Amino acid sequence: MTGARRTPPGRAGRLRLRHSLAVAQRGADLLEQKLRILRVEHRRLLSAEEAAARAWRDLLSEAESWLLRGLLLSGERALDSAAAGIVPAEVTVRWATSMGVRRPAVVSTSVPSRRPTAAAPGNTALVHSEAAFGRALRAAAEYAAAHAAAELVGAEVVSTRRRARALRRHWIPRLRAALDRSELALEQAEHEDGVRRRWAAGHERPPISTHNAIK
Known part of the structure; x- marks a missing residue:
């Protein structure tokens, strides 16, 4: 305990x-x-993470089911043609700090509409698949944000518990022991100082005259 040794x-x-x-x-x-x-x-x-994960898996399963139907109806060429008109989506995450933890707070997803000049999907199943994958993408972003938030707060739980335990089990007992030693040393010093004062006071008394004593 560096602080106590330097006291x-x-x-x-x-x-x-x-x-x-x-x-x-x-602090503890x-x-x-x-x-x-x-x-x-x-x-x-x-x-929240568990609920987001379920929603994402359900929507992804629905999207994959529609995609499989579309492939069975029109083949992979129809899928390539439909994919050519898709614009990349954008995901925005806003962060917030609470209890000392910076974590994802709000996530928003923008799935642009198909380009006007792009060819339409070859069958209805592919149309449904495109819409379902858009919903699955939003759910995936929400799940990712929920997962990250849970992990970050969980790490802070572990760190805070470790610091509180270190104070309770190590730092505070050592400070108490050092304080006990300091108080004991002070008591001993004060006692020894009192003894020295009494001894000095006794030796400072004027000596008794032998002549006066005989009278």
Whole structure:
């Protein structure tokens, strides 16, 4: 414990140790309070992640089912022709910081319409497939954001728990032990100082005259 070893002796050292102990205890209380809030939030984010994952898998399965139908009806050439008119989608993620954790807060997805000059899909199944993949893309973005948020908050839970445990199990007990040693040393020093003062006071008394004593 570097701080305790460097503490000066005497009353100044004791005051410093008392202050350090109070700060450490307050820090542990705040970390444990933060940990409780983070755990509640982490459970909520895990539930949101699980729901987003289910939605994404369901929409992806629907899109793949329509795609398979379209391929069976018109073949791969029809798919290549339909894909030529698709414009790349855009995903925007807005981040927020809460309880010291920066995480994805809102995700938005823009799926542009097919180019006017592009050829239409070769059959109805491919039309449904294109729309279903657009919905699956949005769900995938929401799932990715939910997964990232849960992971980031989960990591902060672990880090906060570790710091609170280090204070409770290591730093605070060492500060208390150092404070006990400091107070014991002060008591011993004060006792020894009192003994020296009494001894000095006894030897400073004027000597008793033998002549006066005989009278």
